[in-house]
Amino acid sequence: MSGLLRLVPDEPEPVHDLAAPPARHRPRWAADPIDDLAEELAEVCATAVHPDEIAAVLEADGLTGEQITERYGRRDAFELAAELHARIPRSHPEPAPVPDPWKVKPGPFALRSLVFTLPGFGYALGRPLMTGAPDRLGLPPGTGALVASALVAWAWNQALAHRAYLRLAAGGRAAAGRCLRLGAPAGAALATGAALAVPATGGAVAFAAGQALYLASATVLLVLGRERLLLLALVPTATGGAVVLATRPPAPVGIALLLATAGGALFAAAYETVRTQRAEQGPSAPLPPLHASVPYGLFGLGCGVLTTLAALGDTIAGHGHGHGHGAGAAVIALTLSMGAAEWLLYRCRGRALTALAATTRPAALLLRAARVLAGCVAGYLAALTALTLATGALWPDGPSPTVPRVAALLSLGAVLWTGLLLQAYGTAWIPALLCLAAAAAESAALALRAGTPATGQLLICTGAAAALLTVATVLLGRITTHR
Structure with a gap:
């Protein structure tokens, strides 16, 4: 028997911690109950930033200290939570993708481009109404009345549209219709009064009175989302415009087409405002005071002056007929680009929300916002450049826009687009004041004959665009902006 025995060296006696509770002894073949608990709480443990989060879950499940000691051989919930936190690696799942609330199709904006541009043919059809010798600025007779009426209409209708959209959001179509029924006729009357002055x-x-009626009617239809009706009303003018590209129609025909467009738009606007009376009244919500719409009107006035100077500046300065033709083609391109501008405003807001969701630090959000803004501005300017070159090539009886004119137009486009973006985020006074300042500076430069109109517009609008882009970058870089 002794030959079968093996001598085992003496092992030291184990040292017991008298302060610790006696651990449960289990056979080596028995499963560790903490493994089962870790599997049960795997998701909680993987996403926990601190063991205390796991301890809170254990206590919420009703585990007492005695149960934890008996079942798992640990002092308390905190010790057990610390072991679970150490066993399971961190895994923070990405949040589920959120639908982009600003995702829109480009089709409706192409339609809006047409309704912004087609009225330009009306000036060619209404030329027989502008009889007489050119005025002292070298402009066709009656241009001053048309410009005064248009500027008042742009300013008033911008403010009216803002107010109507507020009422549409707060009280539905019925509230917006009441606002438009009062505001649109008042705007048409003011614009006609400006022409009479x-x-x-x-x-x-x-002609100016008809222009005022059309612009008021178009504002009503655009606010109520009836672009197709407005396009239908523009069919006579568009038809006349197509004829003008080939030959000059008889004066009575052109005037009849203008009356058909103005009358059709007026009838459609009146019909739609009457329909809003039957719309269900939405819940009433508090509205900002009336003066909150003032900066939107001032922005419209500033943009109107800048656009007018882009179209007529060369003629006023006496720098040659060819430049004037190029400016006309450039302004047509600017109006055509407004649909792309609106679509890119939606894209910018959607991409800014995506940047916010992917950012964890304020500095990173600012950088991402700058990239989003730069990409959208570049996209708009690329579209404006393509449209300018296309309209210049198709423009009758004149050369394509010159390089200085295209550069000046791009700077003006950047001002308009960035100003609209700031307005979309509720920042209205800064773009209004900057556009008015740019318009005043260009007017002064033209009056003082300080360089060519294109050079003045390029320098002034570039400075205004840089200021607006800086403000927009800071605004988009704030988390609170996107709430």
Whole structure:
């Protein structure tokens, strides 16, 4: 028997911690109950930033200290939570993708581009109404009355549209219709009064009055989302414009087409505002005071002056007919680009939300916002450049826009687009004041004959665009902006 025995060296006696509770002894083949608990709480443990989060879950499940000691051989919930936190690696799942609330199709914006541009043919059809010798600025007779009426209409209708959209959001179509029924006729009357205040022939004043009625009606239809009705009303003018590209139609025909467009738009606007009376009244919500719409009107006035100077500046300065033709083609391109501008405003807001969701630090959000803004501005300017070159190639009886004119137009486009973006985020006074300042500076430069109009516009609008882009970058880089 002794030959079968093996001598085992003496082992030291184990040292017991008298302060610790006696651990449960289990056979080596028995499963560790903590493994089962870790599997049960795997998701909680993987996403926990601190063991105390796991301890809170254990206590919420009703585990007492005695149960934890008996079942798992640990002092308390905190010790057990610390072991679970150490066993399971961190795994923070990405949040589920959120649908982009600003995702829209480009089709409706292409339609809006048409309704912004087609009225330009009306000036060619209404040329017989502008009879007489050019005025002292070298402009066709009656141009001053048309410009005064248009500027007042742009300013008023911008403010009116802002107010109507507020009422649409707060009280539905019925509230927006009441606002438009009062505001649109008042705007048309003010614009007609502005035309009467400028010396002009009766035909020019009548043309300005028709322009005021059309712009008021178009504002109503655009706010109520009836772009297709407005496009239908523009069919006569568009048809006349197609004829003008080939030959000059008889004066009565052109005037009849203008009356058909103005009358159709007026009838459609009146019909739609009457329909809003039957719309269900939405829940009433508090509205900002009336003066909150003032900066939107001032922005419209500033943009109107800048656009007018882009179209007529060369003629006023006497720098040659060819430049004037190029400016006209450039302004047509600018109006055509407004649909792309609106679509890119939606894209910018959607991409800014995506940047916010992917960012964890304020500095990173600012950088991402700058990239989003730069990409959208570049996209708009690329579209504007393509449209300018296309309209210049198709423009009758004149050369394509010159390089300085295209550069000046791009700077103006950047001002308009960035100003609209800031307005979309509720920042209205800064773009309004900057656009008015740019318009005043360009007017002064033109009056003082300080360089060519294109050079003045390029320098002034570039400075205004840089200021607006800086403000927009800071605004988009704030988390609170996107709430």
